[in-house]
């Protein structure tokens with residue numbers, strides 16, 4: 001039986017950063033702009049991202065999941081640039097997206113992602129032109145892709161995320177309504193479920209509530225970004241542990257200090273009465289060629 005292959009990448013932080021107008025450069029954006037011009041522009045490179053996408057395309061996955069932070073300081077021009085980039089990655093039938101904290105960087109832009117990238121954020125049951133709601137469910141092959149939004153504006157120096165009570169309740173209902181025998185349930189979320197003490201200012205504020213829902217209802221795989229590093233965590237589900245997998249930024253240059261750009265491929269097959277999921281990590285070697293740098297069976 002041929003496996004269904006899902007590619008997961010995150011945090012492209014698209015460069016170049018368009019020049020903000022004086023009106024746009026206020027509040028938290030001032031810090032974000034300085035951070036970009038002093039540090040981040042050297043780390044998030046468009047060439048690196050282009051090479052990653054070229055490799056994803058060459059691998060011909062059945063579907064692509066992107067877990068947020070397409071933009072940097074939520075400028076108008078960044079959203080338009082990101083919409084164009086999304087189109088170059090693939091059409092909405094082939095690409096699922098959830099937003100990150102940088103996609104709702106300031107209060108006045110808290111829902112801009114929902115209008116600019118709507119086609120990639122709508123569930124199968126939503127009518128064209130309707131507003132975006134979370135969680136969404138997109139059925140693709142054997143997958144039920146369940147997209148969550150943790151993107152909320154925060155104060156300067158904070159990068160926390162929040163699902164909120166309404167989204168958590170809707171997620172519980174959604175998971176309860178999809179049998180694991182019927183679909184391989186993949187949850188897409190920007191923030192990770194665990195955050196150490198040093199990164200409390202970046203945590204998902206209602207991670208405990210989400211973990212409790214997973215324990216009650218189960219899921220087959222959780223994919224996230226945000227930390228810009230490889231991570232695999234196991235949380236309790238109904239009938240075993242659920243893998244929670246994070247990837248580095250898709251545009252990360254190899255600076256010797258952080259995880260360089262990488263993405264993961266998940267090969268999903270149904271074996272008699274259970275799912276099997278094998279993960280391959282793909283990253284660039286020093287000579288610029290992309291290779292499998294790690295392979296492992298998750299479930």
Ligand SMILES: [Fe+2]
Nearest residue numbers: 011069100226
């Ligand atoms: Fe990010």
